[in-house]
Amino acid sequence: MAAFSPDDHGPETLVLGIETSCDETAVACVRGGGEVLSSVVSSQVDLHARYGGVVPEVASRAHNELIIAVLAQSMVEAGVEGSDVDAVAATTGPGLIGALLVGVSAAKALALTWDVPFVSVNHLEAHFYAALLEEPDLEFPLVVLLVSGGHTMIVEMSGHGDYRLLGQTLDDAAGEAFDKVARFLGLGYPGGPAIDTAALKGDPEAIHFPRSMLNEGYDFSFSGLKTAVVNHVREHPDVSTEDIAASFQAAVVEVLVAKAQRAAKASGAKALALGGGVAANSLLRELFLGACANDGIQGFLPSRAMCTDNAAMIASAGWYRLGADGPSALSTGANPRARMF
Numbered sequence: 001m002a003a004f005s006p007d008d009h010g011p012e013t014l015v016l017g018i019e020t021s022c023d024e025t026a027v028a029c030v031r032g033g034g035e036v037l038s039s040v041v042s043s044q045v046d047l048h049a050r051y052g053g054v055v056p057e058v059a060s061r062a063h064n065e066l067i068i069a070v071l072a073q074s075m076v077e078a079g080v081e082g083s084d085v086d087a088v089a090a091t092t093g094p095g096l097i098g099a100l101l102v103g104v105s106a107a108k109a110l111a112l113t114w115d116v117p118f119v120s121v122n123h124l125e126a127h128f129y130a131a132l133l134e135e136p137d138l139e140f141p142l143v144v145l146l147v148s149g150g151h152t153m154i155v156e157m158s159g160h161g162d163y164r165l166l167g168q169t170l171d172d173a174a175g176e177a178f179d180k181v182a183r184f185l186g187l188g189y190p191g192g193p194a195i196d197t198a199a200l201k202g203d204p205e206a207i208h209f210p211r212s213m214l215n216e217g218y219d220f221s222f223s224g225l226k227t228a229v230v231n232h233v234r235e236h237p238d239v240s241t242e243d244i245a246a247s248f249q250a251a252v253v254e255v256l257v258a259k260a261q262r263a264a265k266a267s268g269a270k271a272l273a274l275g276g277g278v279a280a281n282s283l284l285r286e287l288f289l290g291a292c293a294n295d296g297i298q299g300f301l302p303s304r305a306m307c308t309d310n311a312a313m314i315a316s317a318g319w320y321r322l323g324a325d326g327p328s329a330l331s332t333g334a335n336p337r338a339r340m341f
């Protein structure tokens with residue numbers, strides 16, 4: 001691997017990022033941690049829809065087929081050649097092992113070929129960087145509500161790389177709850193957008209579903225809510241699907257917003273940001289901004305493309321990691337259960 005010194009790291013440093021932890025094959029070119037030259041995402045959602053969820057083996061095979069084309073498109077769109085790239089970053093975990101291995105192997109091969117550093121990136125840290133990537137002026141301490149298909153957590157970021165976990169889900173992730181309820185209601189996959197759309201035609205007050213642990217700390221629990229939906233539909237088979245979707249969504253969003261708002265106040269945060277796929281939810285986006293305005297705190301909603309999995313956030317987090325820790329060893333493997341806390 002090329003020798004690396006801190007002088008090699010600055011606003012001109014171009015990091016090529018690769019993300020293959022789940023069902024998106026993504027490659028991005030980002031300069032100086034913040035200037036996105038290209039961000040290409042190829043979603044496999046259609047491949048998995050017929051199974052009602054991500055099939056790990058199908059995902060890894062699709063990553064294998066797509067990675068070279070996505071890489072080429074990202075470099076062409078950015079107008080860069082291999083000799084322009086200063087480091088290659090990839091998600092090493094958490095995620096699906098077979099899927100992760102495709103991106104990690106590609107990144108190591110490119111780093112070796114171009115003789116530049118390889119940088120291992122934790123997928124969750126990258127989601128925290130998504131907000132900063134679009135709004136570099138966000139002030140610390142920053143509280144991030146990360147709500148995705150695999151994770152639901154509230155994290156305080158006091159500075160770059162300085163995190164404190166304030167709360168997390170004790171069972172299902174918020175996105176997982178959306179996906180499971182949508183599947184039960186026959187709304188298809190992925191469930192979040194399907195419930196979001198159905199809820200537009202429903203009454204959020206039609207059924208009062210439980211708001212688990214609303215006033216207790218910063219941890220979440222969504223499995224009881226999912227059971228409450230199932231029980232309600234079994235007891236009232238004629239209930240409107242739109243009313244169920246709207247009432248379920250209102251219950252999830254109320255808890256998410258209340259806890260994030262309380263955590264931000266308690267930690268004296270200057271700004272509150274959303275991250276993860278569920279941050280694309282229209283009701284969450286609306287109530288989140290309303291809560292921030294009420295509390296006089298800077299609220300930031302990344303674009304929908306930056307909320308869902310992408311490689312620009314990997315390249316951005318990779319740029320900060322490279323500056324803080326230097327290159328990662330080429331022996332660093334994919335770790336499906338990589339932890340941040």
Ligand code: KG4
Pocket residue numbers: 022147148149150151174175176178179190191192193196276277278279280281282307308309
């Ligand atoms: O961050 P992400 O793209 O992948 C993970 O790292 O998990 O998040 C995917 C999750 C899925 O559970 C999906 O149903 C949910 O985000 N999602 C939504 C919406 N769009 C995507 N949930 C609620 N409302 C949406 N509009």
Ligand code: ZN
Pocket residue numbers: 123127148276277308309
């Ligand atoms: Zn993600």
